[in-house]
Amino acid sequence: MPKLILIDGSSYLYRAFHALPPLTNAQGEPTGALFGVVNMLRSTLKARPDYVAFVSDASGPTFRDAMYEHYKANRPPMPADLRAQIEPMLAIVGALGFPILRVPGVEADDVIGTLAVQAQQAGIEVEISTGDKDMAQLVGPGVTLVNTMTNTTMDRAGVEEKFGVPPERIVDYLTLVGDSVDNVPGVPKCGPKTAAKWLAEYGSLDGVVANAAKVGGKIGESLREALPQLPLSRALVTIKTDVVLEQRPADLAMRDADTDALRQLYTRYDFKAALKELDLSSLAGKGAGSAGSAGTHDTPSPPPPPVSHGESGSVPGSHLPPANLAVEGEYELVTTQAQLDVWLDKLRDAPLIAFDTETTALDPMLADVVGLSLAVEPGHACYIPLAHDYPGAPAQLPRDAVLAALKPVFEDASRPKLGQHAKYDINILSHYGIVVQGVRHDTMLESYVWNATATRHDMDSLAKKYLGYDTVKYEEVAGKGAKQISFSQVDLDTACRYAAEDADITLRLHHALWPQLERVPTLCKVYEEIEIPLVPVLAGMEQRGVLIDVDELRKQSQQLGKRMHELQQQAYAEAGREFNLDSPKQLQAILFDQLGLPAKLKTPTGQPSTNEEALEAIADEHALPRLILDYRGLAKLRSTYTDKLAGTVNPRTGRVHTSYHQGAVATGRISSTDPNLQNIPVRTEEGRRIRQAFIAPPGWKVMAADYSQIELRIMAHLSGDEGLLKAFHEGGDVHRATAAEVFGVAMEEVSKEQRRAAKAINFGLMYGMSAFGLARQLGIDRGEANDYMARYFARYPGVHAFMEATRAQAHRDGYVETIFGRRLYLENLQSRNQAHRAGAERAAVNAPMQGSAADIIKRAMIAVAAWLNGRDDAHMLMQVHDELVFEVRDDAVDLVREAVREHMQGAAQLAVPLLVEVGVGANWDEAH
Structure with a gap:
């Protein structure tokens, strides 16, 4: 998953100013905060994120000032020494290559919140670098907080540990506690423990308000007196997540550093160590293209990927323009x-x-x-x-x-x-x-x-x-x-x-x-025969769009809500009392204290984890963990799809138009955004039902054509393993055949568990799964998993030889190739970090298969589109991984079905047959 790091620049500056002594340069200019900010950026540069932004407050009032004239009224004026370091800070940050965002009318928190939500929706992991407690409300799936000063990370469990409430209750918590620094009024005498206690007891701020009459003593009086101003306080502490921004997360890549500007700035502010590193990197031949980050890197960047023999001068990114x-x-x-x-x-x-x-x-x-x-x-x-x-x-x-x-x-x-x-x-x-x-x-x-x-x-x-x-x-x-x-x-x-x-x-x-x-003829061929011809094909699909049944989605949202309520009641019955299903702390108390279930996974702070993996590990030991998992799954479906998808219908066309991206995934895969139509779940009945809302107009049908086990077939082709080739040529169940080989039994005697193990190995090997990973997936011990893998490689020696040869080739050349010659360069192959190096080796083994599958379906799309050109009885609508989805007129279904199958199966000539399964129905779900 790509990563976006959002740096709270305002927080960085204040923390550095107050944490460091009042340093100055030779001219007497203050440099302490500046020095601290540059050093805190070191960890960000080392992480090499896919996307990054340095977000700082813009000058001038914000919407909160208009909402409440006393907002931040207690804050003293910014010290002159600190104010003097703002512009130099921005100059250095910009010269290092960080995108800088300063949006008038809102605070940095709001910009960060908006980008975090957008990144979540785009499938991008988010790390927010800050020391601001308000940011805890943004923590969620794929969103964590990192404090570079203390070198600590805060996920959902960390928020619960620190504040006593989950991220979705942080706004309620802050509303009750108030904020003396920002002059946000809370409930007088209500401290963090009281706020957490109330929220645990009543579930939410609205619950606290509804039960205010029940709270006794002086604190109860304070609560009731504060009730009229709580809505304002809640509005003030709520981070906006819908700020209109020019940049989206995918626009926030690091730029090349401006080494000349960095050299001037480092010299002026006497940053001698950074200047020395910058000069050393320049002497090493990095030039302006990559040396900028050397001002804060501990280790030099890896060299450009090596070029294979006979291609002198074509090292990617190394040539100079005319x-x-x-x-x-x-x-x-x-x-x-x-x-x-x-x-x-x-x-x-x-x-x-x-x-x-x-x-x-x-x-x-x-x-x-x-x-x-x-x-x-x-x-x-x-x-x-x-x-x-x-x-x-x-x-x-x-x-x-x-x-x-x-x-x-x-x-x-x-x-x-x-x-x-x-x-x-x-x-x-x-x-x-x-x-x-x-x-x-x-x-x-x-x-x-x-x-x-x-x-x-x-x-x-x-x-x-x-x-x-x-x-x-x-x-x-x-x-x-x-x-x-x-x-x-x-x-x-x-x-x-x-x-x-x-x-x-x-x-x-x-x-x-x-x-x-x-x-490089192979790359030229990929470009001219795959990528360029695909451009008008994708454009046509985007223009056509797909028809969805908005009423069906609304009905599903209601049904999901009803089913969630039922699961909630069942969970109460299993627990013997009511509790907040979204509260990890309450869930910990019930699962591990009350029910005595084993805590098989721990949070970074040592507390029993209640994340998905932890609940799956104990789901067979009591009914409650499975109920919680089912509840969370339905909540995600509802919030991500059934509630939101209808809002993406284009008012001009009445259809949903996704955007397909050719240049986003390193392996060559096409991705989809706004909305993402490639992540609609298919493993659960409720997830598959969402596809029922993807419909055809009257007189038409939806047709879905899907490659069967294409990456495994590519593995057989690339490895040339006789056993795997035989299994595919015989046309039977390849996982059953693998199980028969691995476990030494006849095909008809293969058990369900043996087939499941063989399937896990078949697919796991392509993604570099270790024996530990296989053991965890199958619920067996590591020794047994090692034995399974040893048997597999003994029966399929060609697979093992291919994997070893691919790793060796990747180390030798710095890249691997697909069947058609597409290259994937792997920077971390020479990393001193064993985990990074192992990850690069796993990618090296997987990329030829995943990239070849991407090339094949792109070739298929080009061929099918050429056949469809000029026809008005069928249209290609969607590409979802190894599947193509069409809209076909009723009277053309048989003709189009056979033509699509023929062209997809003919998109590559492999050592094993390509198999395409084609289904037809009134909606996308029926077509499977």
């Missing part, structure tokens, strides 16, 4: 017909046309075009404004006339075109009846195929890495936060400088990246 690709460009604002005619002539003669759109929104299915940029030679580009509507905006060419003039060019497949994430622009132009043809190149995909893990593949990151060029950022032209304006309100000259640069830099990046790809 000098003419990093200079300032010349851009033309096109507002007259004469200018447009000149550019139309240029387009007709151009060997390659770079194009880009500017729009009103990030969602391509809701956005309208504002302008177009074009480039046909590096360093020169134009911007054609079409819908800038600010007061006093100069006259612009009519949008429809410009698009009509460009339509023949865009739709001419013989005119090669280039984009950066061209699928977005294809979708935008489709709203105006333009079907873009002839997209031969996409710089996002050139970078992705060249080295998927070297950098993020957005234009700003690519320009910095491959051109040494700093692009104009969106916030520089449109502003930030609440004051940000729509691009249609940006003045034309500023818009031209920003938008024309996009087309120009796209063309320059192509000139830097494409020659590198051409030197």
Whole structure:
């Protein structure tokens, strides 16, 4: 799972200021807080997160000040020595490459909360680096707090241990206790223990309020007197999680460091150790591309992945761009017909046309075009404004006339075109009846195929890495936060400088990246035969969308709520009393103290764990753990899917339109967001029922085509193991055949448990499962699991040989390859950290299979889409891992079923047959 680290910059600065002595540099400038912040960032840099943000409070009032005029009224003014260190801090943080977020009108907590929720929804692990207790309310599945000053981590159990309440009750807890620092009124005389006691007894703040009359003594009087102001206090301590932000979590990758700026800053503030490390890293040849973090790293970054023999000069990320690709460009604002005619002539003669759109929104299915940029030679580009509507905006060419003039060019497949994430622009132009043809190149995909893990593949990151060029950022032209304006309100000259640069830099990046790809024929083939042809296929799927039954989802939400209530009552009966099912502390008391169940797993603080794994471990010993697990599973289904999916229906089309990402997963897999349609659960009846809401229109059916055991078949192909090949060629149950081999029994004598063990080994080996992991999954001891694996490798020696050879090749070359030549570079193979090194080796074994499966289904999608081209009786709607989902007219079901099966099974020629199972139904669930 990718990781996002959110750094509470304001908390860092205050903590460092108060924890360190008042240091100064030679000029007498204060540096203590600055020094502390830089040192606290060291652990973040070492962690090498996929995404990171340094979030700091912006100046000026926030919505809380408007809500309560006395908010933070007790805080003394910021010390002058501390204020003087804010701008230098931001300069160093920015030079190190950290994205910095400062949003007016809200606090850093609100920005962090919003990003944390967005990341959770996108399947990104979140680590919040802070010392602020308010942040505990954000802890949840995949979200933890880390205090770099004390080097402690706080998960759900840690929150319960520290505060006596779970994360979902922290807001209630803070409301009752109040906050003297922020001047948030609580209940007078109500301390942490009293608040935790009330919440344990009454379940929530609302429960406390409802039972206020029952609370006796002076504290009861204080509670009742405080009741009128508790709603305000709750609003003040609640972190917003819906702040409108320009960046989403996936936009927050580390940038390359600015070593020149770092050197100046370190010199000015007398950070001698950091300066020495920076200079040493520069001498080691790292250059500006990676040396910035050396100012705070303990160990140098690993070298770029080695290049295989015969490919000198093609080490990903190591080449320098041609000098003419990093200079300032010349851009033309096109507002007259004469200018447009000149550019139309240029387009007709151009060997390659770079194009880009500017729009009103990030969602391509809701956005309208504002302008177009074009480039046909590096360093020169134009911007054609079409819908800038600010007061006093100069006259612009009519949008429809410009698009009509460009339509023949865009739709001419013989005119090669280039984009950066061209699928977005294809979708935008489709709203105006333009079907873009002839997209031969996409710089996002050139970078992705060249080295998927070297950098993020957005234009700003690519320009910095491959051109040494700093692009104009969106916030520089449109502003930030609440004051940000729509691009249609940006003045034309500023818009031209920003938008024309996009087309120009796209063309320059192509000139830097494409020659590198051409030197490696296998990568070139992956790019030209898989990734580029897939772009219009995915665009068509996104445009079509999928139909869902909103009423069915609402009904399921109600049914889930009813079933959760039933489980709650059953849990009360098993426990012999009522309790809060969401409270780990209460659950600990019932499971381990009252019922005396064994605590098989502990939290980091040594307390008995009540997480999913811990409850599964004792689920066979009492009914209550299983009831809690079932309750939690239903709660997640309801909150994540049945309650939310209906809200993603596009008001223009009445359908749900996901976004498919080609450049997000290192192994080549396609991912899905907004909404994610690839994570809808299928292992439980309630999870599968969600698929019943995915329907076809009247007169149509849903068709689902799924590869059967494709990664295991790829393992057989790559390993060439005779036993595994035989099992697939005989067409029987491969797990039963494996069990017969491993346990030395006849096929018909294989027991259910033996087949389960064989299946766990078959799939576990592909993901590097150890004997310990197998033992835990099967509920057997480690010695028995070792015996199973030894028998497996004895019967399938080719598998063992393949795994060993793959590890050796990965160590030798620094990468592994799929069947079709896609590469995955593995940085941690040489790590001194044994866990990191072992993880890289597991990835090395798995990547050829997972990546080959990704390549195969992409090839299948291209082939099926070509067959469907021009037909109006079937449409490809979704790609979900190894499955394709279609909408097929009733009278075409038989024809389409056979054609889809034929093309999917023909997407690769392996040493074993590919098997595709195709189902049809009125909804997605019925089609399985």
